[in-house]
Amino acid sequence: MKKIAIIGGGACGSAALIELIIQSISASLQNQISFVLIERQKKVGYGLAFGSKQPSHILNTQADIMGIYANEPDDFAEWLKAHGGKYRSDVKSESDEENAYTSRLLYGHYVAEQLEESIKKAKANQINIEVIEAEAYDIDRLENERLLIYLTNDSTTEVDEVLLAPGTPKPNTFKHFKDNLNYIDFPWPTKNLLERTGKKDHVGILGTSLSAIDTVMSLVDNGHTGKITMFSPDGMLPRVQPDENKDFERKYLTLSNLHKLKREKGHPPRAKELFRLFIKDVEETEGKPLNWKSFNRDSKDQLPLLEYDIKVAEKGGDSLLNMAYSMRYDTSRIWSWMSLHEQIIFTKWLGRHWTITRHAIPLHNAKRLAKLIKEGQLEIIPQNNEVSFIQEKNHFKITTGKDGIFEVKKLINATGSAAKLEEMQNILVENLLKKDYLKPHPIGGTVINPHTMQCISEKGGEHIYAVGHLVNGMLMDVNAVWFNVKTIARLASEIIFKTTANGHV
Structure with missing residues (x-):
């Protein structure tokens, strides 16, 4: 019996389990393969990206290529048509469903539903699926080449193959501010962001990318009336x-x-x-x-x-x-x-x-952003080069090369997902890096075989795989679900091939 672990139950982890189930049933691997999905959140299928309840957190990709199945890109658009289509309040579209931009949460509902159906189908075909609500924090290679995963619920699980799909990696930059109550180190989950900012606070946001824009939308959606200032080295908004x-x-x-x-x-x-x-x-x-x-x-x-x-x-x-x-x-x-x-x-x-x-x-959010700038609530400042905290004022000071010095009451790090492994605030990644189970790529993420998604390192062995942001240096578009779904199909084919080729059937 071969056992496969997927660490992370967001969109990537869910897509991987779905595809592995499809290929296992097709290869008649009943009673020969089992899966364990490890996710720290109670609900699987959502992750940070698609668990947001903020209505203005919308996909920046049209529905017609967001299918969770590798070779059915239009499946989400078809699902959307069957669930209210473009007339729903959580769908932004001036044309048809194929070109609609839905809320992230609606997409999360879709992924969770497809995952649940796939798990039921697996069990009906005598393929065992275990879902563990815990965080994986370390992995050891055993003498028999199997992998032992350590979990925060004080248990372990021994498996043959591991897929790392931890989702959006939180950056560990500005670590010297981590105990400062006025500093929010990550804009997700949104609840944490909203609880720690007052509606009249002058809020500074580090970043001007899509993550930073989502942060602005979270604040104004929940009645923020204070000034919002976005800072980045170039001050450029996405088109x-x-x-x-x-x-x-x-x-x-x-x-x-x-x-x-x-x-x-x-x-x-x-x-x-x-x-x-x-x-x-x-x-x-x-x-x-x-x-x-x-x-x-x-x-x-x-x-x-x-x-x-x-x-x-x-x-x-x-x-x-x-x-x-x-x-x-x-x-x-x-x-x-x-x-x-x-x-x-x-x-x-x-x-x-x-x-x-x-x-x-997305056009809908761009119009809202322009309105906020014209009304004077939102400002975008380039060339930030130093961030410090003024203890006596209880304010942050941002020094810029163009417009001088700015002071804000609250500061949010919305610079986007961490690129380099050493910048990722993830206990599992940190431990695997220390053991040389992952090898950093010079541009970002970990080194992999791009044909199989297997991690290549000195001590990691041949049974650890990675998808999504963990491979952002070797692959492009890793922040796009449709792209990750395609790479997951290759990974799943490799694992199923190894299973059948090594005499497990």
């Missing part, structure tokens, strides 16, 4: 996602052309080559050369840019936005073809601009 993007046909930046480049020039794609091809595609669509320096939004007034983006999004997006959106299924492949050196160059040179274009704000 605005249309309800439905216009089609964009790429002629130059294609997998075919990049493979030809590798074949003829004998080197992997370089960041400069990718950018040149990107420019050619956009300028051909526009029918004219463009001033590319003018697209730099670093440290600029964000309100005019946001208002422009809203108008553009209402018309289906501009060439830059639609070009980036058209690449969503190719970016990870392109990234894997690049050398580490070129990946680092791309990250430093273009990474921020790519991120704000590819991971945009």
Whole structure:
């Protein structure tokens, strides 16, 4: 009997168990394989990302590619049609269900329902499923190559394979503020955020990305009337996602052309080559050369840019936005073809601009954000370079390079999920890192075999896998459910293959 453990019961962990159940039944592994799902929350299927009850916490991806099944991307859109469709109060859409943006919680309900049905189906096929409400905090490799998982409920479980799916990793930055009651180290769960901020407090938010925007929405949804100031090194907001993007046909930046480049020039794609091809595609669509320096939004007034983006999004997006959106299924492949050196160059040179274009704000929230800025409640400040606490004033001081010094009563770290392993505040990751069971990737996350999702390290062995944010350096789009679902399908196939190939059947 082979036993598989999935650590983490959010969207990634749920998708993994669902896919493993599907493949186990298809491979007739009844009585030959069992699963244990380890999740610290009472409810599985939600995690931090999709357990939020805030109505303005909405998906930043349309419903039609959010199916939890690897090869059925439209399953969520079909589920949505059967559960009230675009007329629900927790669905934001000016067109049809396929292009709808739903609340995160509604998506969590969908995932939880699919997981429950899959577990019932597994049990009907004599496949044992155990769900443990606890946190896994350590793993030991045993002499027989099995893995012993230590749990916070003072128990252990011994398994053959482990999948790490811990969800959104909390950053451990600003550790010197951790005991300060005016500092909130993470915007989730929202209850903690709301309990520790007064409605009239001047709140500072570190970050201007989607996590920071969700934080703003949490505050104003719950009656916050005080000033909100967002700080980040570049002060750039994400662009605005249309309800439905216009089609964009790429002629130059294609997998075919990049493979030809590798074949003829004998080197992997370089960041400069990718950018040149990107420019050619956009300028051909526009029918004219463009001033590319003018697209730099670093440290600029964000309100005019946001208002422009809203108008553009209402018309289906501009060439830059639609070009980036058209690449969503190719970016990870392109990234894997690049050398580490070129990946680092791309990250430093273009990474921020790519991120704000590819991971945009849903139109509904963008309009609310613009209103808050125009009314003076929200301010966005770039070039923050120092954060300190003034004891006698009981305030935080944020020193910036452009607009001087700011003081706020409460400070929220909404810089987004931690990238590097050593920056992740997760006891299991910390312990696996100490044991060399995980090997840090220079850009972020852990080193894996991208074909199987198996972790590659000196001492970890061959039975630990990872998905989602834990592999953010080697793979792109790991914050997208649809992408993680695809990688999970590969991982599940590998585990099922190992099970059948090693004589378990």
